[in-house]
Amino acid sequence: MTLTDAHAATDAARVLDAPALWSAQAHMPSVVGRQLVIDRAEGSYVFTTDGQRLFDGTAGLWHANVGHAHPELARAAFEQMQRLETYHVFARYSNDKALELGERLAALSPIERAKVILNSGGSDAIDVACKLARRHWQQQGRPTKQVILSREHAYHGLHAYGTSIAGLPFNREGYGTESLVPETARVSFDDLAQVEETIERIGADRIAAIVAEPVQGTGGVNPPAPGYLEGLQRLARDHDILLVLDEVITGFGRTGEMFAAQRYGIEPDLVTFAKGVTSGYAPLGGVLVAPRLWEPFYVDAPETPVFRHGATYAGHATAAAVALANLDILERDGLVPRVRELEEVLRRELDALRERQEAVVDVRVAGFLGGISLDERLVNERVADRAVDLGVITRPLRGNTLQLSPPFIVSDREVVDYVAAIEQAIVEEAGR
Incomplete structure (x- = not known):
């Protein structure tokens, strides 16, 4: 057996010996060993089992409107x-x-x-x-x-x-x-x-x-x-x-x-x-x-x-x-009217992002929902992975798009910082 064959056999065994849970909407060979395991949360942040604190910029799957772990x-x-x-x-x-x-x-x-x-x-x-x-x-x-x-x-x-x-x-x-x-x-x-x-x-x-x-x-x-x-x-x-x-x-x-x-x-x-x-x-x-x-x-x-x-x-x-x-x-708590205020903050920040970054070909905002479409030179999955390394969660969607939909309880400052982190991820990935 060659060294290449040995590595392939090791990778195959790693995938086949993965946890019993079959992840949703996942290409399993790509995620095995890379899962982010969330074990607690607080407000707009979630925490992984290895201690990483992440701003939940997608509100889970669009749902954590009032934030996490609300007593x-x-x-x-x-x-x-x-x-x-x-x-x-x-x-x-x-x-x-x-x-x-x-x-x-x-x-x-x-x-x-x-x-x-x-x-x-x-x-x-x-x-x-x-x-x-x-x-x-x-x-x-x-x-x-x-x-x-x-x-x-x-x-x-x-x-x-x-x-x-x-x-x-x-x-x-x-x-x-x-x-x-x-x-x-x-x-x-x-x-x-x-x-x-x-x-x-x-x-x-x-x-x-x-x-x-x-x-x-x-x-x-x-x-x-x-x-x-x-x-x-x-x-x-x-x-x-x-x-x-x-x-x-x-x-x-x-x-x-x-x-x-x-x-x-x-x-x-x-x-x-x-x-x-x-x-x-x-x-x-x-x-x-x-x-x-x-x-x-x-x-x-x-x-x-x-x-x-x-x-x-x-x-x-x-x-x-x-x-x-x-x-x-x-x-x-007036969270629905608050969404209209957050929409304006998100729109302002995304419009400015598009002006600064050539790799951003379009931004879209409706309420507290945002999408960033990237130039084909970038891969949204890789940008989303880099964003996690920088402490924020975004999600890759169709059309080489990144999703933004934080909880309604966030501050204006957190929206600004979130977009800034995504911008840094875009810049770093573009410079690879």
């Missing part, structure tokens, strides 16, 4: 578990916290007289919303309306429906068909004329819904082109297609309003949510449902149908208690 949320979970950990919400049964949260969310909803379906997260919510869209048209006697449209570069989770409507091809590939659920199609993320052409080609009589993130997250932090969301709403109404807003990232303050629908003046038929509803302290998501969809299932008659949704942990009492406490903190 009030820990107390809410502890006190609820001592009283009732949970009870399901199937048929006649419910629990008081799920009911209370439903009323609270309906009052905050951008949909008037909304009903609330609770489940365990964003991917669950997308599956339910797409199924309900199809079920609605079946109930209305229009069985051909089955196709779900979504946008290029879109990410809607990785359950069967989320995988099927993904606008990121690598999330759909490898399962033997172009889409796990065949009745799906993609439209332009910024060109309304192309959206209308797709509707005409498929036929509005075959399309059940259009699903859209108000601000695309994983697809590269893409704010809506001016007039795009309004135009999408118009097309949906003109062609009798349901409009589903995926607010899993943007919901609960990330764009400076409780929901991005309110920022952009959109009136959707369905809204999916998760992440910020508990700031990630408990797995909870759901769907806000407009009257035109829920009313047929509430008619007091023997022939009224049942919409077959539900999961064991839907309406989980402890998760609901945490969500209620989280909403209290957002409102009491």
